[in-house]
Amino acid sequence: MPFEVSNSLFIIPLFLAIAIGWWLGRRQQRWSFKQRPVQTLNAEYFTGLDYLLNENVDQAIESFIRALEINSDTIPAHLALAKLFRRKGDVERAIQIHQNLLARPDLTRTDFMRVQMALARDYYAVGLLDRAENLLQEIIKSQTTKSTRHNALSLLISLYEKESEWQQALETAEKLSVDERRKLANELAHYCCELAEEALLRKQFQGATQFLKKADAFDGAKVRMALMNARIAMSMGQWKQALRYLKQVPQFDKLFVSEIIPLLRKCYAELGQNADYVNYLKVLLGQAPSTSVMIELAGIVQEEQGSYAAGAFITEELKRRPSVKGFNRLIDLHIEYGSESAKDSLRVLRGLTGQLEASKPVYRCNSCGFSGRSLLWHCPSCKQWGTTKPIQGLEGE
Secondary structure (H helix, E strand, C coil): CHHHHHHHHHHHHHHHHHHHHHHHHHHHHHCCCCHHHHHHHHHHHHHHHHHHHCCCHHHHHHHHHHHCCCCHHHHHHHHHHHHHHHHHCCHHHHHHHHHHHHCCCCCCHHHHHHHHHHHHHHHHHHCCHHHHHHHHHHHHHCCCCHHHHHHHHHHHHHHHHHCCCHHHHHHHHCCCCHHHHHHCHHHHHHHHHHHHHHHHHCCCHHHHHHHHHHHHCCCCCHHHHHHHHHHHHHHCCCHHHHHHHHCCHHHHCHHHHHHHHHHHHHHHHHHCCHHHHHHHHHHHHHHCCCHHHHHHHHHHHHHHHCHHHHHHHHHHHHHHCCCHHHHHHHHHHHHHHCCHHHHHHHHHHHHHHHHHHHHCCCEEECCCCCEECCCCCECCCCCCECCEEECCCCCCC
16 A cells, blocks of 8 residues: 555645646747746756656755745646645645635736635645635636536535535525536435434424425435434334335335334334334345344244244344344343253353444445444545445345
8 A cells, every 4th residue: 555655645646746847848949039938947847857856856846846936837737736736745835835826916817816716725635614605606607607506616615515404505505507407416315414413303203204205306315214204204203104114115215115114013003003013024024134023023033932932033034144133132031931951051052143333334335344333424534425335245234
Protein backbone atom coordinates (compact mmCIF):
# COMPACT_ATOMS: atom_id res chain seq x y z
CA MET A 1 0.00 0.00 0.00
CA PRO A 2 2.76 2.59 0.81
CA PHE A 3 4.28 1.84 -2.58
CA GLU A 4 0.96 2.56 -4.32
CA VAL A 5 0.49 5.88 -2.54
CA SER A 6 4.03 6.98 -3.33
CA ASN A 7 3.52 5.94 -6.92
CA SER A 8 0.34 8.02 -7.29
CA LEU A 9 1.99 11.07 -5.79
CA PHE A 10 4.86 10.66 -8.23
CA ILE A 11 2.73 10.09 -11.35
CA ILE A 12 0.52 13.19 -10.89
CA PRO A 13 3.45 15.65 -10.75
CA LEU A 14 5.08 13.80 -13.67
CA PHE A 15 2.13 14.55 -15.93
CA LEU A 16 2.14 18.08 -14.58
CA ALA A 17 5.82 18.41 -15.44
CA ILE A 18 5.16 17.24 -18.99
CA ALA A 19 2.35 19.80 -19.35
CA ILE A 20 4.54 22.61 -18.03
CA GLY A 21 7.37 21.59 -20.35
CA TRP A 22 5.04 21.63 -23.34
CA TRP A 23 3.75 25.10 -22.39
CA LEU A 24 7.25 26.47 -21.90
CA GLY A 25 8.24 25.11 -25.29
CA ARG A 26 5.38 26.95 -26.92
CA ARG A 27 6.33 30.18 -25.17
CA GLN A 28 9.90 29.80 -26.40
CA GLN A 29 8.66 29.47 -29.98
CA ARG A 30 6.32 32.46 -29.68
CA TRP A 31 8.70 34.84 -27.99
CA SER A 32 12.15 33.63 -28.96
CA PHE A 33 13.43 37.21 -28.76
CA LYS A 34 12.97 37.11 -24.96
CA GLN A 35 15.83 34.69 -24.46
CA ARG A 36 16.74 35.49 -20.91
CA PRO A 37 13.33 34.97 -19.21
CA VAL A 38 12.82 31.73 -21.14
CA GLN A 39 16.19 30.40 -20.05
CA THR A 40 15.34 31.22 -16.42
CA LEU A 41 12.01 29.45 -16.67
CA ASN A 42 13.56 26.44 -18.35
CA ALA A 43 16.18 26.22 -15.62
CA GLU A 44 13.46 26.08 -12.98
CA TYR A 45 11.57 23.52 -15.02
CA PHE A 46 14.58 21.20 -15.34
CA THR A 47 15.40 21.67 -11.66
CA GLY A 48 11.86 20.56 -10.81
CA LEU A 49 12.14 17.63 -13.19
CA ASP A 50 15.38 16.57 -11.49
CA TYR A 51 13.67 16.70 -8.09
CA LEU A 52 10.80 14.67 -9.49
CA LEU A 53 13.04 11.95 -10.90
CA ASN A 54 14.65 11.67 -7.47
CA GLU A 55 11.15 11.38 -5.94
CA ASN A 56 11.46 14.67 -4.06
CA VAL A 57 7.88 15.56 -4.88
CA ASP A 58 7.54 18.61 -2.61
CA GLN A 59 10.69 20.29 -3.97
CA ALA A 60 9.60 19.45 -7.52
CA ILE A 61 6.26 21.15 -6.99
CA GLU A 62 7.98 24.28 -5.65
CA SER A 63 10.18 24.47 -8.75
CA PHE A 64 7.22 24.03 -11.08
CA ILE A 65 5.35 26.83 -9.29
CA ARG A 66 8.31 29.17 -9.85
CA ALA A 67 8.45 28.07 -13.48
CA LEU A 68 4.88 29.17 -14.10
CA GLU A 69 3.62 32.66 -14.83
CA ILE A 70 0.17 33.45 -13.56
CA ASN A 71 -1.99 34.22 -16.57
CA SER A 72 -4.83 32.55 -18.42
CA ASP A 73 -2.50 30.14 -20.23
CA THR A 74 -1.21 28.60 -16.97
CA ILE A 75 -4.40 28.52 -14.91
CA PRO A 76 -5.05 24.77 -15.61
CA ALA A 77 -1.53 23.98 -14.40
CA HIS A 78 -2.04 26.01 -11.20
CA LEU A 79 -5.40 24.37 -10.60
CA ALA A 80 -3.74 20.96 -11.03
CA LEU A 81 -1.05 21.91 -8.52
CA ALA A 82 -3.63 23.10 -6.01
CA LYS A 83 -5.64 19.91 -6.48
CA LEU A 84 -2.50 17.89 -5.76
CA PHE A 85 -1.91 19.89 -2.56
CA ARG A 86 -5.50 19.26 -1.51
CA ARG A 87 -5.18 15.52 -2.10
CA LYS A 88 -2.00 15.46 -0.04
CA GLY A 89 -3.83 17.19 2.80
CA ASP A 90 -2.02 20.50 2.41
CA VAL A 91 -5.25 22.44 1.89
CA GLU A 92 -3.76 25.73 3.06
CA ARG A 93 -1.33 25.70 0.11
CA ALA A 94 -4.21 24.96 -2.24
CA ILE A 95 -6.21 27.86 -0.80
CA GLN A 96 -3.24 30.18 -1.20
CA ILE A 97 -2.82 29.29 -4.88
CA HIS A 98 -6.51 29.83 -5.58
CA GLN A 99 -6.63 33.13 -3.69
CA ASN A 100 -3.57 34.38 -5.61
CA LEU A 101 -5.29 33.50 -8.87
CA LEU A 102 -8.48 35.33 -7.85
CA ALA A 103 -6.41 38.46 -7.08
CA ARG A 104 -5.36 38.73 -10.73
CA PRO A 105 -7.25 41.56 -12.49
CA ASP A 106 -6.94 39.96 -15.94
CA LEU A 107 -8.83 36.74 -15.23
CA THR A 108 -11.59 35.93 -17.68
CA ARG A 109 -15.09 35.34 -16.33
CA THR A 110 -14.84 31.62 -17.05
CA ASP A 111 -11.48 31.26 -15.31
CA PHE A 112 -12.73 33.28 -12.34
CA MET A 113 -15.64 30.90 -11.83
CA ARG A 114 -13.39 27.84 -12.20
CA VAL A 115 -11.03 29.13 -9.53
CA GLN A 116 -13.92 30.02 -7.22
CA MET A 117 -15.26 26.48 -7.60
CA ALA A 118 -11.86 25.04 -6.76
CA LEU A 119 -11.59 27.31 -3.72
CA ALA A 120 -15.01 26.14 -2.53
CA ARG A 121 -13.74 22.56 -2.70
CA ASP A 122 -10.75 23.61 -0.57
CA TYR A 123 -13.02 25.09 2.08
CA TYR A 124 -15.23 21.99 2.00
CA ALA A 125 -12.22 19.69 2.40
CA VAL A 126 -10.83 21.60 5.39
CA GLY A 127 -14.22 21.88 7.10
CA LEU A 128 -14.82 25.61 6.54
CA LEU A 129 -18.39 24.83 5.49
CA ASP A 130 -19.80 28.33 5.93
CA ARG A 131 -17.22 29.79 3.55
CA ALA A 132 -17.77 26.96 1.09
CA GLU A 133 -21.54 27.49 1.24
CA ASN A 134 -21.25 31.23 0.58
CA LEU A 135 -18.93 30.69 -2.40
CA LEU A 136 -21.14 28.00 -3.89
CA GLN A 137 -24.25 30.13 -3.57
CA GLU A 138 -22.45 32.99 -5.34
CA ILE A 139 -21.46 30.65 -8.18
CA ILE A 140 -25.02 29.33 -8.52
CA LYS A 141 -26.51 32.85 -8.64
CA SER A 142 -24.00 34.10 -11.21
CA GLN A 143 -23.97 33.57 -14.96
CA THR A 144 -21.70 30.56 -15.36
CA THR A 145 -21.36 27.45 -17.50
CA LYS A 146 -23.81 24.60 -17.14
CA SER A 147 -21.04 22.30 -15.97
CA THR A 148 -19.80 24.67 -13.25
CA ARG A 149 -23.35 25.30 -12.05
CA HIS A 150 -23.99 21.55 -11.84
CA ASN A 151 -20.76 20.99 -9.91
CA ALA A 152 -21.62 23.82 -7.51
CA LEU A 153 -25.12 22.48 -6.87
CA SER A 154 -23.82 18.93 -6.34
CA LEU A 155 -21.17 20.07 -3.86
CA LEU A 156 -23.70 22.25 -2.03
CA ILE A 157 -26.05 19.27 -1.69
CA SER A 158 -23.16 17.23 -0.24
CA LEU A 159 -22.40 20.09 2.15
CA TYR A 160 -25.98 20.22 3.42
CA GLU A 161 -25.94 16.44 3.77
CA LYS A 162 -22.78 16.70 5.87
CA GLU A 163 -24.52 19.24 8.12
CA SER A 164 -27.74 17.17 8.25
CA GLU A 165 -29.63 20.08 6.67
CA TRP A 166 -32.00 17.78 4.81
CA GLN A 167 -34.58 20.39 3.80
CA GLN A 168 -31.93 22.69 2.33
CA ALA A 169 -30.41 19.76 0.46
CA LEU A 170 -33.80 18.97 -1.08
CA GLU A 171 -34.41 22.60 -2.02
CA THR A 172 -30.99 22.82 -3.65
CA ALA A 173 -31.69 19.64 -5.61
CA GLU A 174 -34.79 21.28 -7.07
CA LYS A 175 -32.45 23.58 -9.01
CA LEU A 176 -30.94 20.61 -10.84
CA SER A 177 -32.32 19.43 -14.15
CA VAL A 178 -34.74 16.50 -14.20
CA ASP A 179 -32.03 14.12 -15.44
CA GLU A 180 -29.59 15.29 -12.77
CA ARG A 181 -32.20 14.84 -10.02
CA ARG A 182 -32.95 11.37 -11.29
CA LYS A 183 -29.33 10.40 -10.68
CA LEU A 184 -29.68 11.53 -7.06
CA ALA A 185 -33.08 9.88 -6.52
CA ASN A 186 -31.86 7.43 -3.89
CA GLU A 187 -30.12 10.14 -1.85
CA LEU A 188 -33.09 12.49 -2.08
CA ALA A 189 -35.47 9.76 -0.93
CA HIS A 190 -33.31 9.18 2.14
CA TYR A 191 -33.23 12.92 2.87
CA CYS A 192 -37.02 12.81 3.01
CA CYS A 193 -36.83 9.79 5.31
CA GLU A 194 -34.46 11.68 7.61
CA LEU A 195 -36.99 14.49 7.85
CA ALA A 196 -39.70 11.91 8.55
CA GLU A 197 -37.55 10.45 11.35
CA GLU A 198 -37.24 13.90 12.92
CA ALA A 199 -41.03 14.34 12.72
CA LEU A 200 -41.56 10.94 14.35
CA LEU A 201 -39.34 11.91 17.26
CA ARG A 202 -41.71 14.84 17.81
CA LYS A 203 -44.69 12.44 17.41
CA GLN A 204 -45.84 14.42 14.39
CA PHE A 205 -47.25 11.44 12.51
CA GLN A 206 -49.02 13.45 9.82
CA GLY A 207 -45.86 15.42 9.06
CA ALA A 208 -43.82 12.21 8.90
CA THR A 209 -46.35 10.69 6.51
CA GLN A 210 -46.10 13.73 4.22
CA PHE A 211 -42.32 13.43 4.06
CA LEU A 212 -42.62 9.72 3.23
CA LYS A 213 -45.06 10.52 0.42
CA LYS A 214 -42.50 12.94 -0.94
CA ALA A 215 -39.83 10.24 -0.64
CA ASP A 216 -42.05 7.87 -2.60
CA ALA A 217 -41.81 10.22 -5.58
CA PHE A 218 -38.13 9.26 -5.83
CA ASP A 219 -36.87 5.84 -6.84
CA GLY A 220 -35.07 4.79 -3.69
CA ALA A 221 -35.26 3.95 0.05
CA LYS A 222 -38.21 1.62 -0.55
CA VAL A 223 -37.40 -0.71 2.35
CA ARG A 224 -36.84 2.17 4.74
CA MET A 225 -40.10 3.84 3.70
CA ALA A 226 -42.08 0.62 4.20
CA LEU A 227 -40.62 0.11 7.68
CA MET A 228 -41.31 3.71 8.67
CA ASN A 229 -44.86 3.66 7.33
CA ALA A 230 -45.45 0.47 9.32
CA ARG A 231 -44.14 2.12 12.49
CA ILE A 232 -46.43 5.11 11.97
CA ALA A 233 -49.45 2.86 11.39
CA MET A 234 -48.64 0.86 14.53
CA SER A 235 -48.30 4.04 16.58
CA MET A 236 -51.82 4.97 15.46
CA GLY A 237 -53.23 1.47 16.13
CA GLN A 238 -53.76 0.75 12.42
CA TRP A 239 -52.58 -2.86 12.59
CA LYS A 240 -53.91 -4.09 9.23
CA GLN A 241 -52.36 -1.12 7.45
CA ALA A 242 -49.08 -1.79 9.25
CA LEU A 243 -49.15 -5.41 8.06
CA ARG A 244 -49.57 -4.28 4.46
CA TYR A 245 -46.47 -2.12 4.74
CA LEU A 246 -44.45 -4.86 6.48
CA LYS A 247 -45.30 -7.38 3.78
CA GLN A 248 -43.86 -4.99 1.20
CA VAL A 249 -40.38 -5.29 2.72
CA PRO A 250 -39.58 -8.84 1.43
CA GLN A 251 -40.86 -7.76 -1.99
CA PHE A 252 -38.38 -4.87 -2.07
CA ASP A 253 -35.44 -6.77 -0.53
CA LYS A 254 -35.55 -10.30 0.94
CA LEU A 255 -32.43 -9.62 3.01
CA PHE A 256 -34.45 -7.39 5.36
CA VAL A 257 -36.90 -10.09 6.46
CA SER A 258 -35.20 -10.29 9.85
CA GLU A 259 -36.10 -6.63 10.48
CA ILE A 260 -39.86 -7.18 10.28
CA ILE A 261 -40.27 -10.24 12.56
CA PRO A 262 -40.85 -8.37 15.87
CA LEU A 263 -43.23 -5.94 14.14
CA LEU A 264 -45.18 -8.75 12.48
CA ARG A 265 -45.53 -10.54 15.81
CA LYS A 266 -46.97 -7.42 17.42
CA CYS A 267 -49.45 -6.72 14.60
CA TYR A 268 -50.79 -10.27 14.37
CA ALA A 269 -51.09 -10.46 18.17
CA GLU A 270 -53.08 -7.22 18.29
CA LEU A 271 -55.40 -8.57 15.57
CA GLY A 272 -55.69 -11.98 17.30
CA GLN A 273 -54.57 -13.77 14.12
CA ASN A 274 -51.95 -16.15 15.46
CA ALA A 275 -52.74 -18.86 12.90
CA ASP A 276 -52.30 -16.39 10.05
CA TYR A 277 -48.98 -15.34 11.59
CA VAL A 278 -47.69 -18.93 11.55
CA ASN A 279 -48.80 -19.41 7.94
CA TYR A 280 -47.08 -16.21 6.84
CA LEU A 281 -43.86 -17.21 8.63
CA LYS A 282 -43.89 -20.49 6.73
CA VAL A 283 -44.31 -18.59 3.47
CA LEU A 284 -41.38 -16.36 4.39
CA LEU A 285 -39.21 -19.35 5.29
CA GLY A 286 -39.78 -20.73 1.82
CA GLN A 287 -39.52 -17.52 -0.18
CA ALA A 288 -36.95 -15.57 1.86
CA PRO A 289 -35.06 -18.00 4.13
CA SER A 290 -33.78 -16.36 7.30
CA THR A 291 -32.46 -17.58 10.65
CA SER A 292 -34.70 -15.08 12.41
CA VAL A 293 -37.80 -16.57 10.73
CA MET A 294 -36.65 -20.08 11.60
CA ILE A 295 -36.08 -19.19 15.26
CA GLU A 296 -39.48 -17.47 15.43
CA LEU A 297 -41.20 -20.58 14.06
CA ALA A 298 -39.19 -22.75 16.47
CA GLY A 299 -40.51 -20.65 19.36
CA ILE A 300 -44.09 -21.31 18.24
CA VAL A 301 -43.36 -25.05 17.87
CA GLN A 302 -41.92 -25.04 21.39
CA GLU A 303 -45.06 -23.43 22.82
CA GLU A 304 -47.33 -25.92 21.08
CA GLN A 305 -45.30 -29.15 21.10
CA GLY A 306 -42.45 -28.69 23.55
CA SER A 307 -38.68 -28.13 23.49
CA TYR A 308 -37.81 -31.49 21.93
CA ALA A 309 -40.00 -30.86 18.87
CA ALA A 310 -38.58 -27.33 18.54
CA GLY A 311 -35.04 -28.73 18.69
CA ALA A 312 -35.83 -31.28 15.99
CA PHE A 313 -37.28 -28.51 13.81
CA ILE A 314 -34.15 -26.34 14.19
CA THR A 315 -31.88 -29.30 13.52
CA GLU A 316 -33.55 -29.99 10.18
CA GLU A 317 -33.45 -26.32 9.20
CA LEU A 318 -29.77 -25.99 10.15
CA LYS A 319 -28.91 -28.83 7.78
CA ARG A 320 -30.25 -26.69 4.95
CA ARG A 321 -29.11 -23.29 6.25
CA PRO A 322 -26.45 -23.44 9.00
CA SER A 323 -25.88 -20.37 11.18
CA VAL A 324 -24.23 -19.55 14.50
CA LYS A 325 -27.41 -17.90 15.77
CA GLY A 326 -29.50 -20.96 14.93
CA PHE A 327 -26.92 -23.27 16.54
CA ASN A 328 -27.02 -21.20 19.74
CA ARG A 329 -30.82 -21.52 19.89
CA LEU A 330 -30.48 -25.27 19.44
CA ILE A 331 -28.04 -25.48 22.37
CA ASP A 332 -30.52 -23.52 24.52
CA LEU A 333 -33.21 -26.06 23.74
CA HIS A 334 -30.90 -29.00 24.49
CA ILE A 335 -30.10 -27.43 27.85
CA GLU A 336 -33.85 -27.32 28.58
CA TYR A 337 -34.67 -30.96 27.79
CA GLY A 338 -31.24 -32.62 28.00
CA SER A 339 -29.94 -34.79 30.81
CA GLU A 340 -28.45 -33.21 33.92
CA SER A 341 -25.04 -34.72 33.16
CA ALA A 342 -24.93 -33.00 29.76
CA LYS A 343 -26.22 -29.60 30.87
CA ASP A 344 -22.96 -28.40 32.43
CA SER A 345 -20.99 -29.12 29.24
CA LEU A 346 -23.70 -27.52 27.13
CA ARG A 347 -23.65 -24.39 29.27
CA VAL A 348 -19.89 -24.05 28.81
CA LEU A 349 -20.29 -24.53 25.06
CA ARG A 350 -23.16 -22.03 25.00
CA GLY A 351 -21.04 -19.46 26.77
CA LEU A 352 -18.33 -19.76 24.12
CA THR A 353 -20.68 -19.69 21.14
CA GLY A 354 -22.62 -16.84 22.73
CA GLN A 355 -19.44 -14.78 22.94
CA LEU A 356 -18.76 -15.62 19.29
CA GLU A 357 -22.21 -14.43 18.23
CA ALA A 358 -21.98 -11.27 20.35
CA SER A 359 -18.60 -10.35 18.83
CA LYS A 360 -19.80 -10.59 15.24
CA PRO A 361 -21.36 -7.68 13.31
CA VAL A 362 -24.99 -7.94 12.26
CA TYR A 363 -24.98 -5.51 9.32
CA ARG A 364 -22.50 -4.85 6.53
CA CYS A 365 -22.23 -2.20 3.84
CA ASN A 366 -22.27 -3.86 0.43
CA SER A 367 -20.31 -0.95 -1.01
CA CYS A 368 -17.24 -0.68 1.24
CA GLY A 369 -17.57 -3.57 3.72
CA PHE A 370 -18.06 -1.42 6.85
CA SER A 371 -19.84 -3.54 9.47
CA GLY A 372 -21.51 -3.05 12.83
CA ARG A 373 -24.35 -4.17 15.06
CA SER A 374 -26.73 -1.32 14.21
CA LEU A 375 -28.60 -0.69 10.97
CA LEU A 376 -27.29 2.58 9.54
CA TRP A 377 -29.00 3.82 6.40
CA HIS A 378 -26.06 6.14 5.70
CA CYS A 379 -22.74 4.29 5.73
CA PRO A 380 -20.29 6.24 7.94
CA SER A 381 -17.35 4.93 5.92
CA CYS A 382 -18.17 5.31 2.21
CA LYS A 383 -21.08 7.78 2.75
CA GLN A 384 -23.40 5.76 0.52
CA TRP A 385 -27.13 5.57 1.25
CA GLY A 386 -29.03 2.30 1.62
CA THR A 387 -26.05 0.00 1.04
CA THR A 388 -25.99 -1.50 4.57
CA LYS A 389 -27.95 -4.75 4.94
CA PRO A 390 -28.24 -7.69 7.35
CA ILE A 391 -25.32 -10.11 7.00
CA GLN A 392 -26.18 -13.48 5.48
CA GLY A 393 -24.55 -16.88 5.82
CA LEU A 394 -23.03 -18.79 8.72
CA GLU A 395 -22.37 -15.70 10.86
CA GLY A 396 -25.59 -13.90 9.95
CA GLU A 397 -29.07 -14.72 8.72
